[in-house]
Amino acid sequence: MMRKDVLVLGAFAAYFAAHAALRTWAGGGLEVDEGEMLVLGRRWQWGYGPQFPLYNWMQAASFALFGPTTLGLAALKNLVLWISVAGLYLGLRRVHALPVALAGALTLALLPNVVWEFQRASSHSIVLLAGVCWTVWAVMGVLARGARRDWVLLGLVVGLGGLTKANYWLVPVVLAAVLALGRPPLPDLPRRSVWPGLAVAGLVAVAILAWPYLWMLEHPDLTMASTGKAFRSEFGLVPGLEGLAEAAVGTVAGLLPVGLAAWMLARGRAVPAGPDWPGRLLVAAGIAGLGLSAVAILVAGATEVESRWLVPAYVLLAAGLMVQAARRATPAGLRRLWVACGVIGALTLGGMANHRLSAPGTGMIDFAPLAEAVDRMAPDVVMADYHIGGNLVLLRPGLAVLAPLAGAVPPEARRVLVLTRGGAVPDPVTAFALRGLEPPPEAAGRVVETVALPYLRPVEERFEVGAMLLPEVALSLAR
Template sequence: MSSSVKAIASPRLFLFLLAGYVLVHLLVRLAMGGTLELDEAEQLILGQQLELGYNTQPPLYSWLQWLFFQMFGAGVLALALLKSLPLFCIYLFSWLTAGKLIDNQRIAMLAAFSLFLIPSIAWESVRDLTHTVLATAIAAATFYTVIRIYQNRSLTGYIVLGVLLASGMLAKYSFGLLVLSLLLAALSIREYRSLVVDPRIIVSGVIALLLLAPHMLWAIEHLDEIRTFISNQVGEGRDAGYLNGVVSGFSSLAKNSAEFLILVWLVLTLLFPSIYRPLPANNANIHRLLAARLLIAAILVCLVLIVVFGATQFQSRWFQPLLILFPLYLLSRAEAAGFSSRREMLLRSVLIFFAVSVIVLRFSQFWLAPYIQRNANRMQYPSTELAAQLKQQGFSGGTIIGDSNLTAANIGLYFDGARLLSPKTESFFADPRTDEVEGQCLIAWQATRHDEMPAGLARYLDSIGISVTDAVPRYIRAPYQYTDSGEYRIGFVLLSSEMSCNQPGTS
């Protein structure tokens, strides 16, 4: 290999490019200012303290968010930094895995960056996802660790695997589908089957169970809530009959898996039609076979969810941990079949185009939004102006209760040390403040269309023993950011003492 080729394929170059890409997204997010997306708002609330469980999602991301808040303060910087970490790991472990599937390290690098062609990863993961992004990073690390165990057969590998299995389940419950798919794939291959029957796999299982046990005990106490949430997510039992449910499930699976894969499949198929040719017997790669079996097993597991458990709907982002290896597998076949340097150059150009396009669209989405959608998006909410008006209205800090996570968090972002509560995270009740100086209690809701306090917020206040029947609502408004039309309005009630917000009721 020439020195120029070595430079192109060097790990240092890959890490430099990846770090630069993630850093640009981080800087873009910081430049957007202090208005939050849905998942960011949720984490600003849940990250106030450590709990064994928070709501219907596992707690690992919120634990990490709490840690980042301790280090960097509760704000956009800590939110954006934490998001950057699993994003970096998704591409890093995809590249490490690609290096095991693909001999040509230039192609392995392109395979990792081919994730730019999956909108759920390239766009949605950057924009708003949290638990899914973390679960995907752990899934990529898990597959790479399994390959390393195959190569080294070390006890350390099994220990790391146990930690990853627990971390994945603590990131997102659906990670269990990846574990099952990977197990089935390994059992179907003689060389990998020996890893599963190795006595040291018990070490992995014990470590995973020990790390999972505290949260699992919490989850058992909240099993009905979690089961209801999962049933609603997969649409279990929504159709009148079994056959209709199966048809709906198949349709949703086909639609959303195609939505997840269509762009990367189309680009790689057009550039490398050789991926569909039979590969020569002397070009076998056991790790490529494991990836192929994993992809097949993942689809089969989803089919079982439909036929046996009655799942009727899927979402494209759910396939991130399950199908992230798809572009790596296709490019592994393309490299084994052989292709010209011109096609490699074309792929590199396509990936650069999509990477730059995502960054440009991310940065310009505010200015483009008025032209491509009817209503203002969440990032156009005038949080800074509304917080300033609340200060003028007499609110100086304390407890903030919003009708939604967005309302509570977008206000709380501008009041240092504020305690945030919301009916959308009703399973989590932040501890009362321990400051010597007592604060106030602000109850706020979106009032752009209706003046009245939403029924859900009223029920939540009643459940925690807060009465506002004698309080007079007030209203403030501010124009949306980055547009000349529309304004955002909130209603609020300001109680002089934070004590009334400090204890959950028993009703």
Template sequence: MTAIAERITGSKEQTRQTFVVVLGVYFLLQILIRLLQGGAVEMDEAEQIFYAQHFQLGYENQPPLYTWLQALVFHAVGVSHLGLAIAKNIFMFVLYYSLYRTARMLLGTLGAAVVSSSLIMIVTLGWEAQIDRTHSILATAVGGASLWTYYTLLEHPSKRRRALLGVLFGLGMLSKYNFLLFVIGLAGASLLVREHRRIVWTRDVWITPAVGLLLVLPHAWWFFQQIHVATAETLRKMHEGGAPTTYGKNVLLGLRHFFMSLLSFGTPLWVPLAFAWRGRRPGTPRWEATDVRFFFWLYAAGLGTVAALVLTGELIHIQSRWLQPLLFSVPLGFFVFFPPASDRVYRRMLVTLGLFAVVLVSALAFRPQLQAGLGRHPRIQQPYDQLAREIAHRFPDVDVFAVQDRFVGGNIRLQFPGKPVVLLADACAQQGRILLLSGDGFDDRPRVPLPACPNFTVAGSGQLAEQSVLHPRETTVFDYAWVLAAPPSR
């Protein structure tokens, strides 16, 4: 390896232990903030609460691993904000710690602490991940563990490590499909860097893809059984931001979105880098180093795949978080390419990142109030707890809830964790006492008609309405029908 010599003062082991403890405290604090906020949940997490009712090989347009793991956490601690926060922050800790361990091999302990801490400056990982991300977080955490495993394989080649890398590749593909960008990038870089190729691409290289494919096969069978359902939402997102027109316009629009996604992914990370690198002689670029070439080809192969998709004219819209499983290691790649001339740079970075972490935690803690002050209606302040009390009072013996969409379904199940929640489209197949709810909670959004099934006996209907906590002028509204459903006739 081309690791930079340790340049820190004091005990390296003490520095490592301190950083791991601080990292753990940071994510425990995130869990505490989430518990104190309570309230409703955002879209991605609501979907996980809804999907976690059943074990499936896939869920609509997403692979199943996050939902499986979330369901296990719910089984242990209950369907709750605590269960959501524990799962998410475990995955975040795995990502930060894995990148730290990888960076220690290349930069030393102090540099590794800076690289790992720098992830909070990436918006999708520092801010959005704590608000409402799920699959992308897990895929990126698996990417971090994969990169760590890859570098340990380079230092200590073995069949066991090759198999472990295959397991991680399989888990990554079961987390989110765009994890494939990371796999392509890693495979390309290991081929194009001669020093890595001699270690990785031996006669045992088949072990990694074989193990990965074995893990993915059951989900792949599910995927191809209903490929139209599994790809419809993804294709829709690929065309957001502009209706498909001519091939040339599609490509230009896709390239613009691609460039903006790359720019936004690195912002505001460049701020602490600029602060740390002020001075006459901050450091010297290392153009020919093995690790520099590895990270260059890692990003080039992955991003080249995205560019190729853009050139087909089918990929018009690109969100920065889609690149997250590939680009999470950018802070490490930067420091490998441009190592500082002294530890002063690292220490400046740590001070800057520490101050930013305080600001970030404070902003997350007061997010509902900040959003309300900006005139936005935060979903987490929709009064589902008040709605639940009203439902429990008026309909104490509900057997099944039938709702308009998964956002409502997740929030209803969060309030009534012991009750099944289905979509309105599936209501006719239910039996017993069913409360049908139409609407997404916002009073100015259209509501779909409530189903009239042959086996339904309507006992009552009307509206349920509760005022928003932070927006008294806004009301959470649902049309409802209270029905008794006989077993569906065959």
């Protein structure tokens, strides 16, 4: 690695360190994904319900170092974001000069999901991003050099990537498909024998994935618990078309900044610099990923599709477009890109400061009154959703909080407190709804208290939480 590469990675590290410092200094309440990490990320286990385990393992390590604190959350998030950018940059650096590789890496600054949403309120999607970027790094190493070590590293990256999120698998599938079927469009791609290397990579990946995936197979009810996210809507004449339309709108909005930047860069010199195949490979894989995602949406009849689910395809396509454009860019055009991305970074830091310090939202709720109410009730176990439970753990690290679909009520527990948003406990009992069980009528509990939580900045709204003690008959069924 050259000195200039170290400076580039250092600049990225300084940016993400500033975000981590801002989040820690601003404090306040937790977003929903942050709350989930406080509830689930304090312990080591092979599986965590519908979420794949890698980020939880990393979060447990961060909490072991910093404690279950905002610093423990922010430090890990920004470390993984830095790892993501570094992986994409170093992967492109294997086949391109620094300016082209840097332009490709700065693609992430032009994707709204990555530059804003992943920083604001994401967890597992961030480590998915890292898996995608380091897969690009590993594939470029295999194609550019092809030594046995490169295949071992590819297997390692794919194995870890398979522990991030289910949609990670889109990336190795489309890259392999393009490489297998797309040699005519990639005439300058190095020709190498791949079967021995694929066998090595496959063995390494299987060794990493075997035990966590065995846990998923043994707990299918927990593993598939969140599949309903894509099927919430009750309207739509043709199943899947509604979700496809939503995905199309999100794709256009998400890739528009990249398209504009690539168009402006490409209006430079007529003779492109560097090899053609890396950019063409990524563009083709990204298009294939979007096409495969569209087919999956239609076949599954998904009615709601969040754009962040398509980030793996976005990253491949956007990075490929920027690489191809940067190969034709003039030095002045590249300098304008550096300045524009610097401005975006500064605006993101300022916007995040405003969001953390003044904008009312889920992260600006004062949970201290609820923690005091829970202290008075002295429960053995608290059952709550991730947002409420995580904020309680932040204020009361020793409190036992049982998350949705995360295990049985401990047999020694006698006082189980159920907390629900909205100030009332519906019937059927929310405790059973959280567990995916159908309770009998006699399992209904009683609302002990409704706590109205203020926001940390003066607004008229209040966030109400209902507190209910679970009766003995319900307690026996929940175990």
